[in-house]
Amino acid sequence: MKRMLVLGAVMLMLVACGDDDGPAIEIVPPRLLGDVAPENDSEIREFLETHFYNYEDFQEPIDPDFDFKIRIDTIAGDNADKTPLIDQVSSDVVNVSSSQLGLSEEENDIVHTYYYLLAREGEGVRPTIADSTLLRYEGSLLDGTKFDATPSFVWQELPFFLRGYSNGITKFASGTPAGLTVNSDGTSSYSNSGIGMVIMPSGLGYFLGSGPAGNIPSYSNLIFTVEVGNVIQNTDNDNDGIPSILEDLNNNGYLFDDNTDTEEEANANFPQFANFQDPDDDGDGILTIDEINEDGSFRDSDNDGVPDHLDPDS
DSSP: OOOOOOSOOOOOEEOOOTTTOOOOOEEEEEHHHHHHHHHHHHHHHHHHHHEEOOOGGGGSSSOOOOOOOOOEOOOOOOTTTOOOOGGGGGEEEEEGGGGGOOSSSSSOOOEEEEEEEEEEEOOOOOOOTTSSSEEEEEEEEETTTEEEEEEEEEEEEEEESOOHHHHHHHHSSSOOOGGGGOTSSSSSESSSSSEEEEEHHHGOOOTBOOOSSSSTTTTTOOEEEEEEEEETTTTTTTSSSOGGGOOOOTSSSSSGGGOOHHHHHHTTOOOOGGGGGGGSTTTTSGGGGGBBBTTTOOOOOTOSSSOGGTTTTO
């Protein structure tokens, strides 16, 4: 999945005024998160109430020719008696602030609900939002329009701007080495991987649109079908000796707003990196890995309550 997210403070729309000055430009600001979130949730719930997935294919005995792909269809006609997704999914919430999406209008901790479906339980481990995960996925809109997919397993680090995606992946356990098969063509498959689906509102996806191919409209709900093959637990993105999950200093499940040396980076005209991406978290010129103990515990040399790796004065 390409890391593309086009966010702006405004969206522009050309409006012909018919005067001598030619077309005027009307500035249309983005809609508020607090307005869009409940509308998105209503749309998602209606979808879940009127659609089903091929759950019967996942029930024992499983057809040996079944490809373990999730397929969604409308409850109607010959499928009128199918169990709707709304009766089979679980849900969770994520609080989103406008600053996390690069929006200028201040909104804090707007509740967004995402839904997830476990079609097959994995037998391995569940990743955190900060772990590197081997998976494959397919992304689509509610109307079935596909916008991204990887048919083969790829490694992804889950700190990701699509928060519904990264949070949703944490609900699936991986496969295990015992379930891994390496095929003659070099591809791999798992007999015990976690398989499922995540459905998320736009505030947990591409709020103002764009997407990998620039083909996702603003305020679109997204669906990802996923298969989780493997997980590297306690992933350390910047190799500073601290697992990335422990660098979520405010414990809000969003690693990109934890940056101890923002001011120092700005003054030095350096790119700004969140702590989980920064090998020198406090910008004091001493690498974080040299300011923690060998066992990974934190050191506080001056006993001021701030660990050395977050304290430029230590």
